[in-house]
Amino acid sequence: MLTIHAADEVRHVWDDPEPVRGGAVAVQGGRVAGVGPLAELERRFPGARVRRWPGVLGPAHLHEGPLPDAPSPRERIHAVLKLGAAAVLAEHAGSPELRAAADRNDVVVLARARPTAITETGRADLAVFDESGACIATVCAGRLVHRRR
Structure with a gap:
């Protein structure tokens, strides 16, 4: 099932100089299918399930x-x-x-550290953080594995 994860802001990398306000990441299986404004992804992927998160969505750490x-x-x-x-x-x-x-x-x-980023067709490893820096949700290979209640 295709899922769109939407947030107040989406960052391709955590120090992204141009985050996408009102952005989203479309996830198909374990891969990123698209990144951009929510309205654009909803047009591109009609019928996709949309999960809305408060805060900032970026690559999982x-x-x-x-x-x-x-x-x-x-x-x-x-x-x-x-x-x-x-x-x-x-x-x-x-x-x-x-x-x-x-x-x-x-x-x-x-085996060693490497930078993290959200890229189209890349593995869908995502994290959402609130204004205090607390993790709200973690997605591993497209699967929601943590959600703060």
């Missing part, structure tokens, strides 16, 4: 440090998702249990 402490590997990975990250560094996810939990949640395990 790479969690570069040790994973947060939690009772289980699943909960440690979920703690990263709650921070708006969809990738972790291999040096901090070395155990088979952590890698399996990351894999089950579509969290990418990277």
Whole structure:
């Protein structure tokens, strides 16, 4: 199903000098199908489900440090998702249990840090943050994996 994630502002990269006000990201499967103003994407993708988020939508983060402490590997990975990250560094996810939990949640395990960005046809890893900087939602490979209640 095609889903459009709309927000007050969309940034291709977090230090984007020209964010899209009233922007959106269309997601088909695990990939970005389009980025731009919400009205434009609604015309391009009629019938798509629209999720509206307050705040700023941008690329999901790479969690570069040790994973947060939690009772289980699943909960440690979920703690990263709650921070708006969809990738972790291999040096901090070395155990088979952590890698399996990351894999089950579509969290990418990277050998080294790399920049994050929203690009058409790229993997749909997105995060939405409110005005205080708290993560409202995280999307990993097109799947909503965290939503603040």
